[in-house]
Amino acid sequence: MAPPSTTTDPADRSPLITAATSGAGLALIAYAATHLLHRPGLLPAGLGAAAALAVLVALAETWHRRRTRPVRDLTTALAPLLRTEPAKAMIKARKHRNGTPTRLTIRYGATFDERDEKARAKVREIIATRLGGPAEATWKPTRRQILVTVDASPGSGDIIDSDQPAAPETTDPIPGRDTMRTRTTDVVQAILGASAHVDRVDFAAYTDTPTGIDVTYATTTRDLAAGFRDRVLLQINSKIPGNWRSTWDFENNRIRFELRPPFPTNVRYPITHQFVKYELPYAVTEHQRIESWALGSKNPHCLVVGPTGSGKTVFIRNLVVAARVLGIPVVLCDPKMTEYLDFEELDGVTVITETLDIAEAITLTHREMMSRYRAIKRRQARKGDFGKIMFILDEFFIFKEASGVIWQEMKARDKDLKGREHPCLSLWKRLAVLARTAEIHLTVGIQRPDAEFLTGLARDSFRMRISLDQATPEAARMMWGNSRIGTTLPNIQGRAVASTADGPAYVQVLRLLTPSDEDAFDAEDATVWKHLVDRMTHNAEAHANGDGPLAFLGPLNNPTPVEATETEGAFALPPAPAQPAPEPEDTTPAGALEAEDGTEEAGVYELEVGDHIELDLDTGTEPVEVADLHFGEDEDNEEEWVEIEYTAQDGTTGVQRLGVDDIVTRKTPATTSGGSET
Ligand SMILES: Nc1ncnc2c1ncn2[C@@H]1O[C@H](COP(=O)(O)OP(=O)(O)OP(=O)(O)O)[C@@H](O)[C@H]1O
Structure with a gap:
């Protein structure tokens, strides 16, 4: 720590000394004048004027000192931190309220790094402490200046930080980058608030095209909402050139925006592609x-x-x-x-x-x-x-x-x-x-x-x-x-x-x-x-003439078997293919079977949300409405099942699991809606 200075700043002298000095000076002049002019009557008037002047000087001195002291104190406190040489006139107070400066311009030295968040925080703390109110600081790296607004209302003590830090303009040789940095900060703060901070902007080599933006924001719960994150991205996409994506780091309140690579268009089929089994590239x-x-x-x-x-x-x-x-x-x-x-x-x-x-x-x-x-x-x-x-x-x-x-x-x-x-x-x-x-x-x-x-x-x-x-x-x-x-x-x-x-x-x-x-x-x-075509042909299995994996299609698998179907027998199903007859135990209905009472037997797989069906519940067979359906498979025995979410007539809800092959009684949908079959 530097030893205390032994020289006294003239501004630190008591106003009484100035007043006494000026009063004594005037009294001396009055005394000399009475003797020189041989008019002793002038002495009391001269001494009175000297005393009055001394009081006025003291008052003026006091007012001036009150007005300039905060700036001087601030200069003393900030000069070593901001490395401003010379410290004199480093702070200009542009507005005062009740003797306290409320708007200031502060110069800082070339070796002060305004990107150092801790140093900036220290500067704000000193300003707030010295001037007695929250300080809003706007950093102008190009001019090495800080524009400070102080809210010196009594009782306020918080520090509001709305810095505009950016990489020093003077050191970036690519024109346009600094404007883009400022723009980025403006856009980010417009949606994330004044406390959001652009830590870094990456650019494409030798251009002012931004490719990445790192942002830190104040802790909030809004970041967890997908809609809010979408809006932030929309803001960036609409206001910063290019197509962006965002990655959110909730733990550290950080966002990384990255320019998406230009999306390929009109992409030819990659004929050299190495196919992987059962993966169909598209x-x-x-x-x-x-x-x-x-x-x-x-x-x-x-x-x-x-x-x-x-x-x-x-x-x-x-x-x-x-x-x-x-x-x-x-x-x-x-x-x-x-x-x-x-x-x-x-x-x-x-x-x-x-x-x-x-x-x-x-x-x-x-x-x-x-x-x-x-x-x-x-x-x-x-x-x-x-x-x-x-x-x-x-x-x-x-x-x-x-x-x-x-x-x-x-x-x-x-x-x-x-x-x-x-x-x-x-x-x-x-x-x-x-x-x-x-x-x-x-x-x-x-x-x-x-x-x-x-x-x-x-x-x-x-x-x-x-x-x-x-x-x-x-x-x-x-x-x-x-x-x-x-x-x-x-x-x-x-x-x-x-x-x-x-x-x-x-x-x-x-x-x-x-x-x-x-x-x-x-x-x-x-x-x-x-x-x-060569590749497909090379891999083709024999399937012609009813052989191969599509044999189950019968005549449909033949290149020219069914052309005349609709003209020959307009409304007949085409002839049955050469297939083994269905096995006798295959009793599964091919579709819903209608009964006389407006109900039908329907496969579970046929059900739709809103259908009215009967389910065996604890209370017996009950009519319920299907609220939703889910399909799944038992991991142990690989059996497939359907979960029916239902609402019973008394409003109670529940879930029942049935096999995919099960049959239920369903009100025919036409009856349900009161309409007639078309
Ligand atoms: N992925 C693609 N890359 C390049 N061009 C494409 C692509 N998809 C479609 N096209 C162009 O658009 C045209 C229409 O495409 P396509 O026939 O697949 O449309 P569609 O949806 O099947 O319409 P429609 O039912 O009328 O045939 C193509 O002939 C082609 O010129």
Whole structure:
């Protein structure tokens, strides 16, 4: 510590000494004047004037000292810390209240590091202590100045810190960076409050383009809310150039914002890709990593959502190609008829376009599933013994509507036909629930999110999802359980939100065009397509003429068997394929069986939220309403089950677990809603 100074600052002298000195001086002048002028009468008046002047000087001195002392004290306290040379005039007081400076400009030395948080805190503490009120300090590194505002109201003692620290402007040679730093601080503080602090801004080499921002913020509970974090990110994304993501460190109140790499567009199919068993590549992520659908019981079925022209067909082609390269046979149902022309000749792919043929394919695939299922149940086979099958139904609702029309006409012609919908639709629901065990994987294309696939049991099965459309908040909630995901999806061909291992994320679907894309199909597409066809053909299993893994499709598996189906017998189901007859004990109903009293026997897999069913409860058989449905598997014995969440008539709620194959009595939905069957 420096020894106390022995010289006295003139400003520290007592005002009385100044007054006495000036009074004595004046008295001396008055005394001399009376003698020189020989007028003794002047002496009392001269002494009186001297005394009055001395009092005035003392008062003026006192006022001045009161006004300048805080600044002098502050200068003495801050000069060693701020390393200001010379210390004199380092502080300018611009405004006072009751003699206390309330606005000051303080210079600081070149060797003081304004980024040192502790040093800044010390400076604020000294100012607050000396001036008796909370100090708000704005740091101007370029000018090496601190602009200080003091709230000197009595009783206030808190320190409000709203520093604007930034890396020293003078040392950054890249023009524009300092402006960007200031901008970043302004934006961050606008949403996180004045206490938020930008610790660091990273820039791309030799540019003023920010690539990373480190922020510390005051402890708050708002950071735990996803909505708040989304708003912070939205603020950064709208006000700082580029596309940003954020990583929150709740323990340390820190956020790292990182510039997302430019998202790839129009990504050609990577023909050198090393396929991994049962992983179907379909897109790249923002990090250029290939994203795949891993076929398995966790993600058994895939839901593709996208309006016309969004790239649904291209996505589905990706799955078909990958499945074929991996040796998985594909049943490809295309009610729009012309989307998969170039796959028709491929071994291992059966393209089906006619409504009744698709209905038949569903029936036959269901039959194949049941025979696999029974083999597992009888312990004649284990899961995994069967080859996988990919069953794709693009434009599900076009098919459903077309089959509905045909079904009505069939019923009008044949009074023995019963049921609200074509039986294949119940089989379809059953497939969606059970097919995973039988290694049959479904892919369904629809134009917009629909409860049919996103509630109840289907929701649990269609876990692999991809949406190629910019979502409304409602659609986003249905698809992803979050009303913001995908609502800002840019309108770029193939850009989508997909379920990845890290949750829903933006992806760019691989460009896989085929010759039928005509004008869009360029030379590079041709090279890729040829390569892929070679690869698929190389891996093809023998399946022609009814052999191979798609033999269960019978005549549908034959390249030209069913073309005339609708013209020949417009409303007849196509001829039964050459299949072993169903085993006698297969008594599972193919759909709901209606009774006279407005109830029907329905498979548990057919239930929907809102259905009215009867359940065996502790109190006996009770009518209940289905509130929700969950699908699962017993880890011990691999038995699949369905959990029915229900509301009883007295308002009590409960959960009952049934086997997927169980049958329940259900009020026919038409009766429930009071409407008539259409
Ligand atoms: N991932 C992609 N990369 C590059 N271009 C794409 C991609 N997906 C689609 N396209 C372009 O968009 C066009 C339409 O795509 P696609 O046929 O898949 O749409 P869709 O949703 O199936 O519509 P539709 O039902 O009318 O056929 C393609 O011919 C292609 O030119």
